[in-house]
Amino acid sequence: MKQATAILSFDTPGRGLCDITRTIADWHRETGIGEGLLTLLCRHTSASLLIQENAAREVRGDIVDWLDRMAPEGRHYAHDDEGPDDMPAHLKATLTGVNLSIPVIGGRLALGTWQGIYLAEHRRAPHRRQVALHLIGT
Template structure:
């Protein structure tokens, strides 16, 4: 069996938005009991990740690292049509992930105790981001 859902997530600008509950709701509504949930974000300047969901310092520290990997406004960037954060956001997206897969059992995501699914906005301004959640299984 396969099912698919589209989710729209509004971000407030650079940072992480916990989407675990929204993905879990899509899985639950799908009727898939055992299988996988594949999550894909349809944009080139944000990312998806599974990371620590208990201590927000982890997410802040990841943002600090990303600023080092791809700083805004680097004079070496040629692509800056949408501002100083334009190329940095694309680079961050390439260095992170735009898709992830989570096992499903009993109609629920099999995340670890301290794991959450996050949309990581790499742009300074907020955006409406579209995600596709595809559930495959029985």
């Protein structure tokens, strides 16, 4: 059994879904592990990880719009230390999650045909985000 770990950094342009699939897949290939389980952790409380549609860009926009409706900005939050988008960003990360587990089968991430890995930035401003990776297998 082998293991590989890394912490990768990604620059986000502000609110939206950033496709990180290729970077994750490239890292995986470098490990040489062909069968196993990859675990990802977003190391932030106002950003998250999703596996979602990778073909139609409209899906990403619809998800961001839906999250904005579920956790709108406003003065109704007690926590606003970093501005009006701070608490809604925490709620959006709670709704979407910060962990993913992806099987590795036959030397590839076992994603479906139309699936991609996305780092969801829930803040308006650009940020540098970190994702921790742990791969265990053979």
